[in-house]
Amino acid sequence: MGHHRHLLLLIILTSFSLKCESWSWFSSSAETEFDEKASGTKDNSGLAEFSMEGFNDRKGIRLVESAKKKLVGTNSCWQNAYRHLLAGCSEIFAVDEKRSRFAWHLSDCFQKDSGRPPFPSCDQKSIMAKCLKGLNEDEHKVYLEFYLETTPLHLPSVTVKAHAFKQQTERLINELKTSAVLAEDKLEIIEGKTESLLQNSNEIYDSLNSIDTQIHHVALTTKNVGDQIDVVLMHSEAVYEQSKELAASQSELQEGQVEMRRNLVDGMVMLKDSYNILGQEIDNIRNEAIEIEKGITKVGDAMSTKMGNLQSKADDIGNIAGISLDKQQQLLDGQSTALEGLQILTKFQTEALEESRGTLQQFAEYGHRQQEELLQRQEQLQSVHDHLMENSKSILAAQVSIFF
Structure with missing residues (x-):
C-alpha cells in the first residue's frame, strides 16, 4: 500500500510540474502567436523575445532596481507608471502604442519631479x-529620451517574469505538497x-456459515419431528385397532350378559315352579297325613324315611338356589370389573x-x-x-473525489 501511495504521488507531481512549466515559460510566446494570427501582417520589431542572457545584463538589473525603489517611494506618479510595466510588460513591448503611452507616463513624472509643468492630459x-x-x-525631447529608455526594458521584464515564475513554482510546489499530504491521509482513511x-x-x-448450520439443524429437527x-400416528392407529377390538369384546360381553340374564330368569322361573310343585306335594302329603293319621304308626318308619328324603331334596333345592345366587353375584361382579376395565x-x-x-x-x-x-x-x-453496500458506495465516492 505504501508503494502505491509513493507511485501515485510521483505521477501527480510530474503532471503538475508539466502543467506549471508549460503555462509559465511559454505563455508569452503563445500570446504572441495568437496576436499574430489575429492581426495578420503586423510589424514584429517591437516583440519581446524570451532570452536567458537578460539575467546578466547590468543595465536591465539597474533599471529593475530603480523601478523597485520608485515603487517603494511615496510618489504616486512613478508608482502608477511602473505598475503598468510590472502588470503587463509583455503587452507593453509587443504593442508600440502601449510602449509610447508608458514613455508618456514616465516623462510626465519626470516633468513633475523636476519642477516643470506636467504634460497635458491624454485620454x-x-x-x-x-x-x-x-x-x-523641450517636452518632446524629454519624451523621446524616455521612449528610447523603454527599449532595453524588455530585459527587466524577463527578470520580473522569472521572479514571478519562481514564486508561482514555489506556491505550486507547496500546494502540491499539501495535496500530497491530504492524498496520503485520504489513502490511509x-x-x-x-x-x-x-x-x-x-x-x-x-454469520452466513452460522445460518447455514442452523438451517441444517432445523432441517434435521424437522425430519426428526416428522x-x-x-x-x-402408528401408535394412534394401534390404539384405534385396540379400541375396535375392545368395543367388539364389550359387545360380546354385553351379549353374554344378556344371555346369562336370560338363563337366570329361566332358572328363577324353574325354581319358582319347583317351589310351587313342592308346595302342592306338601299339601298333598299333609292331606294324606290327615287321611292316614290313624296309620301313622304303621307307616311312621316309612314316613320318616320319606320325610328325610324330602328334607334332603329340599336342602338340595336350597343349595341349588344359593349356588345360583352366588353365580349371579359373581356374574354381576365380573360385569362391574369389565365396566371398570372399559x-x-x-x-x-x-x-x-x-x-x-x-x-x-x-x-x-x-x-x-x-x-x-430464521426470518x-x-x-x-x-x-x-x-x-x-452503503459503505462500498461511500468508499467509491471518496476514491472518485480523491482522483478526480
Whole structure:
C-alpha cells in the first residue's frame, strides 16, 4: 500500500510540474502567436523575445532596481507608471502604442519631479500621435529620451517574469505538497475503511456459515419431528385397532350378559315352579297325613324315611338356589370389573389422544419459532448487506473525489 501511495504521488507531481512549466515559460510566446494570427501582417520589431542572457545584463538589473525603489517611494506618479510595466510588460513591448503611452507616463513624472509643468492630459482612448502633437520642443525631447529608455526594458521584464515564475513554482510546489499530504491521509482513511470492510465481510461470511448450520439443524429437527409424528400416528392407529377390538369384546360381553340374564330368569322361573310343585306335594302329603293319621304308626318308619328324603331334596333345592345366587353375584361382579376395565381403557385412550395432541402442538410451536428466528436472521443479514453496500458506495465516492 505504501508503494502505491509513493507511485501515485510521483505521477501527480510530474503532471503538475508539466502543467506549471508549460503555462509559465511559454505563455508569452503563445500570446504572441495568437496576436499574430489575429492581426495578420503586423510589424514584429517591437516583440519581446524570451532570452536567458537578460539575467546578466547590468543595465536591465539597474533599471529593475530603480523601478523597485520608485515603487517603494511615496510618489504616486512613478508608482502608477511602473505598475503598468510590472502588470503587463509583455503587452507593453509587443504593442508600440502601449510602449509610447508608458514613455508618456514616465516623462510626465519626470516633468513633475523636476519642477516643470506636467504634460497635458491624454485620454486613454486617444492615440499617442494625437497627444504628442500638443507637446513643445523641450517636452518632446524629454519624451523621446524616455521612449528610447523603454527599449532595453524588455530585459527587466524577463527578470520580473522569472521572479514571478519562481514564486508561482514555489506556491505550486507547496500546494502540491499539501495535496500530497491530504492524498496520503485520504489513502490511509481508505485503507482503514478497506480493512473495516474486509472485517465486516468476514463477519458476514461467519454469520452466513452460522445460518447455514442452523438451517441444517432445523432441517434435521424437522425430519426428526416428522419421524416422531409418524410414530405417533402408528401408535394412534394401534390404539384405534385396540379400541375396535375392545368395543367388539364389550359387545360380546354385553351379549353374554344378556344371555346369562336370560338363563337366570329361566332358572328363577324353574325354581319358582319347583317351589310351587313342592308346595302342592306338601299339601298333598299333609292331606294324606290327615287321611292316614290313624296309620301313622304303621307307616311312621316309612314316613320318616320319606320325610328325610324330602328334607334332603329340599336342602338340595336350597343349595341349588344359593349356588345360583352366588353365580349371579359373581356374574354381576365380573360385569362391574369389565365396566371398570372399559372405563380405564377409555381414560387411557383419552390421555393418549391428549398427549399426542399436546406433542403435535409443541412440535408446531417449535417449528413456528424456528421459522421466525430464521426470518429474523434473514432480515439481519439483509440489513448488514445494505450497510455493506452503503459503505462500498461511500468508499467509491471518496476514491472518485480523491482522483478526480
